[in-house]
Amino acid sequence: MTDVSHLITLLTILVLAIFVGFEVISKVPTTLHTPLMSATNAIHGIVVAGAIVATVSLFGSGNSEIALTIVAIAAVTLGAINVFGGFAVTERMLQMFRRKEGGK
Amino acid sequence: MNVAAPLLDLAAIALFILGLHFLNSPATARFGNRLAMAGMVIALTVVLVQTGGVGWWAIAAGILLGGAIGIVAAMRVKMTAMPQMVALYNGAGGGAAAMIGVVEYIVFARGGGASLDPIVSVSLVVSMIIGAVSFAGSIIAFLKLQEVMTGRPITYPGQQVVNALIALGIIALGVWFVISGGTLASWGFYLLLLAALALGVLFVLPIGGADMPVVISLLNSFTGLAVAIAGFEIDSELLIICGALVGASGTILTVDMSRAMNRSLANVLFSAFGSGSGAEPAAAASGGPQNVRSVSADDVAVMLAYASKVMFVPGYGMAVAQAQHSVKALADQLEKRGVKVLYAIHPVAGRMPGHMNVLLAEANVPYEQLLDLDDANNEFPTTDVALVIGANDVTNPAARNVPSSPIYGMPILDVDKAANVIVLKRSMRSGFAGIDNPLYELPNTAMLFGDAKASVDALTAAVKAL
Numbered sequence: 001m002t003d004v005s006h007l008i009t010l011l012t013i014l015v016l017a018i019f020v021g022f023e024v025i026s027k028v029p030t031t032l033h034t035p036l037m038s039a040t041n042a043i044h045g046i047v048v049a050g051a052i053v054a055t056v057s058l059f060g061s062g063n064s065e066i067a068l069t070i071v072a073i074a075a076v077t078l079g080a081i082n083v084f085g086g087f088a089v090t091e092r093m094l095q096m097f098r099r100k101e102g103g104k
Numbered sequence: 105m106n107v108a109a110p111l112l113d114l115a116a117i118a119l120f121i122l123g124l125h126f127l128n129s130p131a132t133a134r135f136g137n138r139l140a141m142a143g144m145v146i147a148l149t150v151v152l153v154q155t156g157g158v159g160w161w162a163i164a165a166g167i168l169l170g171g172a173i174g175i176v177a178a179m180r181v182k183m184t185a186m187p188q189m190v191a192l193y194n195g196a197g198g199g200a201a202a203m204i205g206v207v208e209y210i211v212f213a214r215g216g217g218a219s220l221d222p223i224v225s226v227s228l229v230v231s232m233i234i235g236a237v238s239f240a241g242s243i244i245a246f247l248k249l250q251e252v253m254t255g256r257p258i259t260y261p262g263q264q265v266v267n268a269l270i271a272l273g274i275i276a277l278g279v280w281f282v283i284s285g286g287t288l289a290s291w292g293f294y295l296l297l298l299a300a301l302a303l304g305v306l307f308v309l310p311i312g313g314a315d316m317p318v319v320i321s322l323l324n325s326f327t328g329l330a331v332a333i334a335g336f337e338i339d340s341e342l343l344i345i346c347g348a349l350v351g352a353s354g355t356i357l358t359v360d361m362s363r364a365m366n367r368s369l370a371n372v373l374f375s376a377f378g379s380g381s382g383a384e385p386a387a388a389a390s391g392g393p394q395n396v397r398s399v400s401a402d403d404v405a406v407m408l409a410y411a412s413k414v415m416f417v418p419g420y421g422m423a424v425a426q427a428q429h430s431v432k433a434l435a436d437q438l439e440k441r442g443v444k445v446l447y448a449i450h451p452v453a454g455r456m457p458g459h460m461n462v463l464l465a466e467a468n469v470p471y472e473q474l475l476d477l478d479d480a481n482n483e484f485p486t487t488d489v490a491l492v493i494g495a496n497d498v499t500n501p502a503a504r505n506v507p508s509s510p511i512y513g514m515p516i517l518d519v520d521k522a523a524n525v526i527v528l529k530r531s532m533r534s535g536f537a538g539i540d541n542p543l544y545e546l547p548n549t550a551m552l553f554g555d556a557k558a559s560v561d562a563l564t565a566a567v568k569a570l
């Protein structure tokens with residue numbers, strides 16, 4: 001049976017996080033919108049945590065079907081691409097943004 | 105249950121939010137990115153420790169493979185190709201969310217359980233649908249941006265009816281999944297997955313190149329949403345919060361981009377702008393404006409060198425010609441002569457939000473010189489020369505004064521208010537939207553024809569020789 005109070009807690013967290021997101025992101029200047037997108041790409045790379053949990057439940061269930069294992073590995077791979085690639089490319093872009101004095 | 109793991113997750117979440125907060129200025133943005141990285145290290149360490157080693161080799165394989173691909177791609181990608189890169193990242197996140205749903209479903213189905221918890225079944229199916237749409241849509245966006253397939257809208261009769269039917273089918277199958285508690289016939293589940301992928305492909309097909317900033321932002325927010333909902337599926341506050349932050353970011357950018365084109369999101373998604381029935385052939389036949397004045401690089405160089413304020417107006421053409429470094433070299437020459445150089449950046453110049461800014465940053469242009477729409481428009485009346493480099497529709501005064509124009513009402517850069525306007529253009533072909541640009545026929549406008557990079561290099565050489 002589903003736990004309603006737990007669901008409400010999660011929904012509360014979701015809604016508050018959306019508000020925080022709007023507040024924080026609306027202050028990012030247009031000049032940084034591309035790095036913002038790549039940084040958020042990296043942050044949604046947290047989906048790799050979900051992929052890891054799914055992989056654990058797959059192995060925990062004793063199911064060793066090869067196709068399914070490949071899907072699980074692919075999910076972890078895609079998430080990891082986001083995390084590593086997203087942060088690395090954001091770092092690379094941000095180090096190009098410089099002030100007048102520092103740039104020369 | 106120990107208390108360390110949730111506390112560490114909380115620390116990670118705080119670091120993510122602080123990291124995004126510090127993106128509010130180019131001076132602190134790198135620090136912000138580092139904070140977010142630290143948050144990710146903490147969060148992933150907690151998750152890895154909690155696995156207790158189950159399936160370790162599969163997890164390690166995925167992380168090593170993904171990490172290697174991600175880092176190599178991030179180091180190699182050209183700044184002009186950032187829109188494609190971000191499209192792929194959006195797709196990767198969506199794809200991962202969808203695959204989590206697939207794995208969780210199959211584990212459940214093979215386990216022969218009675219029925220899924222309602223929270224799990226709803227969140228599983230919704231995050232899988234959105235993730236799959238985002239994955240497939242992002243791949244199409246990537247193919248268009250990479251010019252593997254045409255950037256023009258791809259349309260066919262009844263397109264919207266087909267999409268609507270697929271969407272209805274997805275809803276029906278999703279409802280079946282939830283009502284059955286995940287015990288539906290497995291063909292129903294796979295059909296659902298297939299339909300969501302198809303919808304992702306079909307909804308991006310009719311969207312043209314110049315509308316890509318909106319689509320990329322929208323797919324970014326879809327992926328955030330898919331991740332947030334996947335958080336309900338596996339009961340993870342971390343995923344819910346991160347997904348919500350990304351969803352909010354993508355939504356803000358989507359709204360900004362639509363507003364910068366004075367069009368509703370629905371109009372961007374469904375109108376196949378720029379493919380108007382017969383509009384393009386007509387524009388091509390009329391040959392566009394005839395009354396234009398062409399000038400030589402030497403004439404323009406004199407004009408620039410003796411100006412007191414010059415505004416560069418870059419567009420997608422600068423990206424295509426990879427002309428950002430040449431532009432910076434010209435700016436250096438002018439600044440050496442005491443000319444004030446500024447850059448006017450339209451929000452939808454290029455193929456993604458902030459595209460021009462990154463290219464100019466790559467060329468070492470200080471970010472203080474990059475003006476947004478409002479600041480730039482305050483400067484144009486006192487600008488001696490506006491140099492338009494590969495931008496078209498975002499400078500079209502028809503948006504201000506021709507109510508019948510398709511782009512009427514779109515906020516534009518008022519380059520025509522500068523004393524002189526020089527347009528660098530390859531030819532007189534009309535812009536993406538196939539709309540004539542009356543700017544070219546104004547008495548204070550002159551055209552410098554040729555490849556953007558070659559033209560800018562010629563200007564630099566001519567200024568140097570003065």
